[in-house]
């Protein structure tokens with residue numbers, strides 16, 4: 406089943422949508438590249454053949470900048486900006502790989518992993534798993550604390566289910582619902598640890614305004630939203 410999913414997602418996702426504008430020249434990891442103004446550094450990196458790890462970004466949706474996995478270094482700038490929401494500038498010199506970046510990405514991914522079903526860390530497949538692999542993260546150093554691993558699965562929709570234990574609250578489903586379908590059926594409710602995907606107020610997916618277009622399932626990077634048809638004999642976490 407995971408192999409089928411992998412085949413479906415074979416195409417390269419450059420992270421943010423293409424733009425039309427005058428060409429801007431910059432350097433990514435020592436490679437000269439030109440992209441239209443208004444493009445993200447992430448897109449320029451993809452054009453230069455450098456893949457920046459990402460979770461909340463995808464080239465079918467506007468960038469959001471919430472996961473902090475795609476950080477880069479820019480010569481002359483302090484800090485580590487997100488490459489999905491930072492736009493290219495003429496003459497920019499960008500690094501997508503360094504020891505500091507590796508440490509930062511690892512820290513962020515380990516936190517996500519600490520609230521992900523343990524039995525699905527190895528052997529599963531999703532964009533999340535691919536990003537973990539890309540950053541060399543296979544485990545996390547945290548003890549079992551508060552988590553979402555016992556949250557009930559919403560199987561109310563006839564075509565897909567939602568497993569909150571696998572949700573990293575990247576908001577891609579919410580944005581796909583708005584930007585692709587224009588339905589506004591989904592939202593992120595709560596704050597901090599309480600943040601979760603909600604289909605309307607205290608509604609199941611079936612009772613909500615969801616029209617089952619599948620845009621949310623298509624974009625989910627963790628398989629928290631996943632087609633039911635993939636699970637013969639019923640869904641089991643892991």
Ligand code: SF4
Pocket residue numbers: 571572573574575576577578579602621624625626627628629630
């Ligand atoms: S259900 Fe999937 S797409 Fe939606 S917020 Fe959770 S991980 Fe992201």
Ligand code: FES
Pocket residue numbers: 458459460461462469470471472473474475476487488489490
């Ligand atoms: S991919 Fe850039 S912040 Fe998530």
